[in-house]
Amino acid sequence: xxxxxxxxxxxVHFLSANSRHGTHSPFVYQLVDEVVYADRRPxxxxxxxxxxxxxxxxxxxxxxxxxxxxxxxxxxSLDFVIIDGGGHEKLAAQxxxxxxxxxxxxxxVLSGFHRHDNAKALWRSIKAKPNVTVTIDLFWVGLVFFHxxxxxxxxxxxx
Numbered sequence: 001x002x003x004x005x006x007x008x009x010x011x012v013h014f015l016s017a018n019s020r021h022g023t024h025s026p027f028v029y030q031l032v033d034e035v036v037y038a039d040r041r042p043x044x045x046x047x048x049x050x051x052x053x054x055x056x057x058x059x060x061x062x063x064x065x066x067x068x069x070x071x072x073x074x075x076x077s078l079d080f081v082i083i084d085g086g087g088h089e090k091l092a093a094q095x096x097x098x099x100x101x102x103x104x105x106x107x108x109v110l111s112g113f114h115r116h117d118n119a120k121a122l123w124r125s126i127k128a129k130p131n132v133t134v135t136i137d138l139f140w141v142g143l144v145f146f147h148x149x150x151x152x153x154x155x156x157x158x159x
Contacts, residue, residue, distance in 0.1 A: 006114070006115065009114060009139075010114070010139055013114075013137070013139045013156060014139070014158055016156060017137075017139070017156040017157055017158045018155070018156065018157055018158070019032075019037075019157070019158055020032040020033045020036075020037060020157070023155055023157070025134070025153055025155070027134065027145075027147070027150075028134065028136060028153075028155055028157075031059075031136075032136075032157055034059075035052070035055045035056060035059050036052060036055075036138065036157065036159060038055065048140070048159070049111050049140055049141050052109075052138075052141060052159075053082060053109055053141075056080070056107060056109065056143070057080060060079070060080060060105070060107055062079030062080035062107070063077075063079050064077065064078060064079045064080065065079070065080045065082070066078050066080065066081050066082070066098075067081075067082045067083075068081060068082065068083045068084070068091075068094055068095070068098070074097065074098055074101060075101065076101060077101055077103060078098055078101045078102055078103075078106055079103075079105065079106055079107070080106070080107050080109070081098065081102075081106065081107070081108045081109070082109050082111075083095065083108060083109065083110045083111070084111050084112055085110045085111060085112045085113035085115075085116075085119040085122060085123065085142075091119070091122060092122050092125070095122070095126070099129075102131070102146060103146065104146050104147060104148040105146070106145075106146050107143065107144070107145060108126070108142075108143070108144035109141060109142075109143060109144075110122075110123060110126070110141065110142040110143075110144065111140065111141045111142075112140075112141075113142055114139055114140075123137075123142055126142075126144055127144075127154055131146050132144055132145075132146060132152070133145055133146060133147045133148075133150045133151070133152050133153070134147060134150065134152075134153050134154075134155070135153075135154045135155065136155045136156075136157055137154070137155065137156045137157070138157050138158075138159035139156075139159060140159055141159070
């Protein structure tokens with residue numbers, strides 16, 4: 001994707017996205033307020049996606065943190081999955097392989113999905129899955145949650 005198109009899409013996202021005050025979900029409001037928009041603390045990574053990922057791990061305290069890359073052994077249950085969606089061709093098949101190991105408390109963090117058309121299509125397919133209940137598009141990173149008993153909602157938040 002061309003650089004100009006990418007930044008145009010970022011601008012469109014920024015103008016159409018909400019802040020924490022535009023969300024009507026208590027879960028998302030609290031997450032955005034306390035994790036996404038929290039002030040940077042000493043010792044946190046300077047990269048905002050790395051910082052967010054670290055904060056999410058601190059917030060949800062997963063038993064397993066799995067970074068999707070080829071050839072790794074999959075744990076039986078996946079609590080927290082980090083995925084780099086930057087145009088990897090085999091990514092969809094890898095995500096399908098891990099899907100049965102996700103549960104209602106799992107969290108997926110998908111970075112770079114706005115950089116390539118196939119990654120954007122993957123993001124849309126993930127959002128459409130029936131067990132996905134909450135997605136948060138922060139443009140630079142997408143968050144996916146599987147809370148049982150919650151209505152399906154998709155959010156676009158400024159980040």
